[in-house]
Amino acid sequence: MQLTRPAILGGAPILTDPVPLARPTLDADPDLLATFRDVLSSGIVTKGRHLAELEREVADFLGVGHAVLVSSCTSGLMLTLRCLDLHGEVVLPSFTFMASGHAVVWNGLEPVFADIDPHTFAVDPERVADEVTDRTAALLAVHTFGSPCDVDALAKIAAERGVPLVVDAAAAFGGRYPDGSPVGGRGTAEVFSLSPTKPFTTGEGGIVATNDGELARELRVGRDYGNAGDYDSRFVGLNARMPELSAVLGRHHLPLLPALIERRQELADRYRAGLSGLPGIGFQRVPPGARSTYKDLCLTVSASGFGLDRDTLAAALRAEGVATRAYFDPPLHRQTAYRRFAASGKSLPHSEELAGRALAVPLYSHLPEHLVDRICEVVRRIHEHAAEITARTAPDAG
Numbered sequence: 001m002q003l004t005r006p007a008i009l010g011g012a013p014i015l016t017d018p019v020p021l022a023r024p025t026l027d028a029d030p031d032l033l034a035t036f037r038d039v040l041s042s043g044i045v046t047k048g049r050h051l052a053e054l055e056r057e058v059a060d061f062l063g064v065g066h067a068v069l070v071s072s073c074t075s076g077l078m079l080t081l082r083c084l085d086l087h088g089e090v091v092l093p094s095f096t097f098m099a100s101g102h103a104v105v106w107n108g109l110e111p112v113f114a115d116i117d118p119h120t121f122a123v124d125p126e127r128v129a130d131e132v133t134d135r136t137a138a139l140l141a142v143h144t145f146g147s148p149c150d151v152d153a154l155a156k157i158a159a160e161r162g163v164p165l166v167v168d169a170a171a172a173f174g175g176r177y178p179d180g181s182p183v184g185g186r187g188t189a190e191v192f193s194l195s196p197t198k199p200f201t202t203g204e205g206g207i208v209a210t211n212d213g214e215l216a217r218e219l220r221v222g223r224d225y226g227n228a229g230d231y232d233s234r235f236v237g238l239n240a241r242m243p244e245l246s247a248v249l250g251r252h253h254l255p256l257l258p259a260l261i262e263r264r265q266e267l268a269d270r271y272r273a274g275l276s277g278l279p280g281i282g283f284q285r286v287p288p289g290a291r292s293t294y295k296d297l298c299l300t301v302s303a304s305g306f307g308l309d310r311d312t313l314a315a316a317l318r319a320e321g322v323a324t325r326a327y328f329d330p331p332l333h334r335q336t337a338y339r340r341f342a343a344s345g346k347s348l349p350h351s352e353e354l355a356g357r358a359l360a361v362p363l364y365s366h367l368p369e370h371l372v373d374r375i376c377e378v379v380r381r382i383h384e385h386a387a388e389i390t391a392r393t394a395p396d397a398g
Contacts, residue, residue, distance in 0.1 A: 006382050007319040008389055014378050015371070018321040022296075024196045025260055025365040032252045039244050047224075050247040057254055058207055062184035066216035068208040069247065070223050073170045073193035075240035076206040077103035080189050081138070082235065083218040084164055088137035092168075093123035094331040095351040096142045100168045101332045109137060111341050113333045115348040119285040121298075121358075122149035124350075129157050139165045143172035143183060145327075146199075146293030147286045151177070151186040164188035171295035173200045173207070174261045178289035184209040194250065199264060199293050199365060200257045202246035260365040264294040267363055267372055271297055274376030278383060280305025297363045298327055300354065307386025310359050312393060316382045322375055323362060329355040 005011030039045060051069055058067035070076040081090070081103055090104045094113040104111045114127040121144040128139060139158045141149050151167065158165040167186065169175075170193035175183040184190045189212070192198075194205035208219055221228050226237030275281050280302040286292045303309040308316070314324045331351045333342040361375060382389065 004381075006316055006378075006385050006389065007321075008316040008382075009385060009392060013320045014374055014381070015321045019323060019362045019367075019371055019375065020364075021323040021325055021360060021362050022197045023364045023366070024201050025199075026201075026249075027253070027256065029252075032248070035248050035252070036245060039248060045244045046241055048244040048247070050244050050251060051242060054247045054250050054254070057251065059209070061254060061257075062182050062209050064185045064209045065211040065213060066209070068210070068216050068219040068223070069242040069250075070206045070208060070219075070240040071238075071242055072195070072204060072240070073168070073191055073206040074099040074103060075223070075238055076191040076208045076219075077140075077166070077168060078106050079219055079222040079238060079240060080166055080191060080208055080215070081107045081109065082237070083215055083222055084138065084166075084188070086137040086164075088135040089133070090138045090140050091128050091131045091136055092140035093142055093144075093351070094333040094348050095121065095123075095144070095328050095354055096168065096332065097170065097328060098332065098335065098337075099170070100140060100142060101338055104140065105337075105341075110135075111332070111338065112136070113331075113338075113342065113346075113348060113351075115350050116144075116354065118350040118354060120147065120149070120287065121145065121284050121354060122147070123154075125150055125153035125157060128154060132157060132161050136161055136163055138163050140168060141165065141187070142168045143170075143175065145284060145298060146171040146175050146295040147284060148172065148175055148177050148183055148290045148292070150287070155187060158187075167191065169209075171198065172293055173198065174257050175293045176291040178287050180289070185211065188212060189215060194246075198295055199260050200250070200253060202242065202250040205242045205246050205250070261291070261293055263365045264363060265291070267367055267369070268292075268294045268297050270369060270372045271361065271363075271376065274373060275299070275379060278306070278380060280307065280383075281379070294363060296325075296327065296360045298358045298360045300357045301359055302357065306383055308382070308389060310357050312389065313379070313382060314359055315393070316389060317361075317375075317378065320378045322378060325360045327355075327358045327360055329358070331355045 165187035222237035226233035
C-alpha cells in the first residue's frame with residue numbers, strides 16, 4: 001500500500017484507530033459513585049432532592065428565574081408549547097433536528113418553515129417576518145450546533161405579533177450571547193437537551209429555562225401527566241420526569257462545564273487553523289462576541305472548490321477511520337412526515353443548499369489535539385487526490 005495515497009484509493013490510513021464523531025466526557029470519581037449508592041439505597045429514584053437541587057443550580061448557572069428539568073429536550077418543547085395553549089401556526093427553521101418540528105405537530109399546530117442565514121446556519125429573522133400571518137401563534141427559533149441565533153431580532157417580531165418566542169436551545173447549554181449573557185434567558189422559554197452528545201449531559205434529559213413563573217409551575221405539573229398531586233389532571237400532560245440518578249450526574253458535572261466548553265472552543269479553533277486556506281471548505285459563522293458550545297463542528301463542502309462533494313468526502317474519511325455526519329439532510333420540509341406542510345412549489349434555497357454541504361467532523365471535549373491535526377491532514381490529502389478519487393468513484397468507472 002502507498003502511504004501517500006488516501007485509503008479510498010488503496011493507501012494506508014493515516015489513523016491507526018477509528019475516531020468517533022462524538023463521545024460524552026464523563027468523570028466517574030468516588031464521590032459520584034458514592035452518591036449513586038446513596039440514592040439507590042434510599043429507594044427514592046425519582047422526584048427526589050437531587051432533582052430539586054439541580055434545578056436551583058441550573059437556574060443560577062443560567063441566570064434565570066426557573067429551570068424545569070424534564071426527560072428530554074423533545075418533551076420539554078412539547079410541554080412548553082402545550083402549556084402556552086397555542087392554536088394555529090408556528091414559524092420555525094427547516095434546517096433543524098426533527099424534534100423541533102415534532103413538538104409543533106404533536107400539539108396540533110401547523111409548522112411554517114422559514115429559510116436560514118447561509119453564514120450563521122440559524123433561521124433568518126427577515127424570512128421569519130415574511131412568514132408571519134394572522135394565524136401565527138408562536139415563533140420557534142434554534143441555536144444551530146450551539147451557536148446563538150439572533151434572538152433580539154426574533155423577539156421584536158414576536159412582540160409585534162403578540163406571540164411567544166420559544167427557543168430550541170438543545171445544543172447550546174453553556175453558550176453565551178454576543179453581550180456575554182448566558183444562553184437561556186431570552187424569549188418566553190429556552191429548551192435544552194442533556195443527551196449524551198451534548199457537552200453537558202445527564203445521560204438523557206432536558207431543561208426548560210424561563211423567567212415566567214406561571215409557565216414554570218404548569219411545566220412541573222405537565223411533566224407529571226398534568227397531575228398536580230390530587231390525581232385530577234389539569235390538562236393532558238406527559239410522563240416527562242428526569243430520574244434522580246440523572247440529576248445526580250448533572251450536579252456532579254455542572255461545575256466542570258465551563259472548562260469543557262473552553263476545550264471545545266480550542267479544538268474548533270485548531271480545526272479552523274488546520275484547514276485554513278483549503279479550497280471549498282468553510283465553517284459556520286459565530287456572531288461576534290458570542291460563544292458557541294460547538295456541540296457539533298460542521299464543515300461546509302463546495303464541490304467546485306474542494307474537488308469532491310460532501311458525500312464523497314465523507315466516504316473518503318470513512319475509509320480513513322474518521323466518523324462524520326451529514327446535517328440536517330434532508331431538512332424538515334423535505335422529510336416524509338412534513339411534506340404535507342411544505343407549500344407547493346415553495347423553496348428554501350439556503351436550507352437545501354446547506355443540507356447538501358454540511359458535514360460534522362469529530363469533536364468532543366477529551367478529543368486529543370494530535371487527532372485533530374491528523375484529521376486535518378487527512379482532509380488535505382483527500383483534496384490533493386480529488387481528481388483521482390472522482391475518477392475512481394464515478395458511477396461508470398470500471
